[in-house]
Amino acid sequence: MNAAAPWLVLIGPAGAGKSTLGREIAARVGREFVDIDEAGVPYYEEMGWPVARIYRDSERNGWIPTERAWEEARAHAVEQVLAHAPGHVVALGAAHTNYTDPALFSRVERAVTAAEHVLWIEPHPEPERSLAVLRARNIAHRQFDYQPGGHDILAEWLGDERARALATHKHYTQGHTVEQSVELVLGELSHAQSAP
Numbered sequence: 096m097n098a099a100a101p102w103l104v105l106i107g108p109a110g111a112g113k114s115t116l117g118r119e120i121a122a123r124v125g126r127e128f129v130d131i132d133e134a135g136v137p138y139y140e141e142m143g144w145p146v147a148r149i150y151r152d153s154e155r156n157g158w159i160p161t162e163r164a165w166e167e168a169r170a171h172a173v174e175q176v177l178a179h180a181p182g183h184v185v186a187l188g189a190a191h192t193n194y195t196d197p198a199l200f201s202r203v204e205r206a207v208t209a210a211e212h213v214l215w216i217e218p219h220p221e222p223e224r225s226l227a228v229l230r231a232r233n234i235a236h237r238q239f240d241y242q243p244g245g246h247d248i249l250a251e252w253l254g255d256e257r258a259r260a261l262a263t264h265k266h267y268t269q270g271h272t273v274e275q276s277v278e279l280v281l282g283e284l285s286h287a288q289s290a291p
Contacts, residue, residue: 100209101180102126103284106192106261107216108225108252109241110232112268112276113186116216119277121184129185135172142168158243163195170199177206185210192258193251200257207261212284215262217253218269226253228269263287 103120105113114130121128136146144165152161173191192207194200207213218228229249234240241249252258259265264287266280 097209097211099178099181100211101129101177101185102182102210103184103212103214104177104207104210105184105186105214105216106207106258107189108229108249109189110229110236110249111189111216111218112273113188113216115273116266116268116276116280117184117186119273120280123277123281124184127180127183129176129180129183131172131176131186131191132188134176134180135169135188135191138172138175139165139168142171144168159246159248162190162248166194166196166199170194170202173203174206177210189252192261193255204257204261212264212287213262214280215259215265217265217267220267222253224269226250229253 102124103117103126105117107113114132117130118128120126139145139149142165149161149165152164156164169191173187177185187207192203194203217225219225226249230240233249241247264280264283266276266283268276271279
């Protein structure tokens with residue numbers, strides 16, 4: 096185990112519940128919780144991508160082209176946030192593990208897999224059911240279906256096998272309360288730690 100690395104990194108598509116579950120797990124085990132959507136902001140800015148620019152460029156150029164354009168800033172944020180989160184629980188927004196540039200993905204892969212545990216979260220083992228649940232959640236809570244211009248980036252995130260392969264553990268939340276999910280995840284992590 097690398098003591099300078101996070102204890103747990105949560106990954107998965109938008110609306111999976113990474114921040115909610117991560118915050119509860121951190122509170123339960125007495126560790127600090129970090130959400131990259133907040134902690135990553137100064138690192139985006141270091142790369143010339145303040146949040147205001149992301150929104151402005153999304154409106155001007157379209158969401159998908161903007162998403163692609165700030166990949167390097169996201170990779171930089173992942174590296175920096177995870178390097179400064181020793182023993183913490185960190186939630187990575189979906190876009191932070193999804194890259195069109197293989198070199199950027201490799202950088203993120205090195206940073207993420209340094210963590211003791213990496214947990215992929217989605218609603219259901221069947222991708223079609225997961226996608227339907229995630230779509231409904233995002234429409235209800237974010238008023239966004241993640242299909243800008245007909246490009247289904249939610250399905251892209253969900254089906255990204257490279258991102259999935261980062262995980263040392265997977266958890267499907269459907270049918271569980273947050274409390275039940277916390278118990279199940281902590282049970283699995285404890286079992287993994289005690290395994291020879």
